[in-house]
Amino acid sequence: AQSVTQLDSQVPVFEEAPVELRCNYSSSVSVYLFWYVQYPNQGLQLLLKYLSGSTLVKGINGFEAEFNKSQTSFHLRKPSVHISDTAEYFCAVRLTTDSWGKLQFGAGTQVVVTP
């Protein structure tokens, strides 16, 4: 069985500072990897995904993530955050062998950006 661990439940950060959200996974088979963002009282929005190819993935709103197979990690980064980046961020995996692709999510990381 696979699992997803988000190592930080909450990350406070100052506006214009960089942020890194950590995600590790375990799986006996290869996976696809996703980062979603959830703004208060809203649904989830896809930030970026890794399917194959280049291990550095760029997403929306200036976010990027790097897939590290040896460390089974998929950390999310942004070089300079805005107040509007305050939200909850979820890492998710899907087995490449799942033709219909249910997602397994981590517990989430709450990012709070302050001036």
Add this chain to the structure above:
Amino acid sequence: NAGVMQNPRHLVRRRGQEARLRCSPMKGHSHVYWYRQLPEEGLKFMVYLQKENIIDESGMPKERFSAEFPKEGPSILRIQQVVRGDSAAYFCASSSGTSGGQETQYFGPGTRLLVL
């Protein structure tokens, strides 16, 4: 192009009542997924449906919960005889089903169920 729509956005029920949650997938999408988010937790998969078929219900409680996706109309998640532990946000996601496991699931805004 409208996104995934869910209604109601908020639902209050008393213990023992029934809750019906509706999900209209994005136009052209024939695959629907339901997830549940308990307070302070991530989303947990419940059920995956295609039109008129339940493909995987491995994440759905065996009792009181049921789901359907009829040929016409929205997908329905039904919870009978609700209990306080059913209080959660229920999210629906849809996908086109054309790209295998690589495709993106698009999420609706969720229904927040509160059981009194």
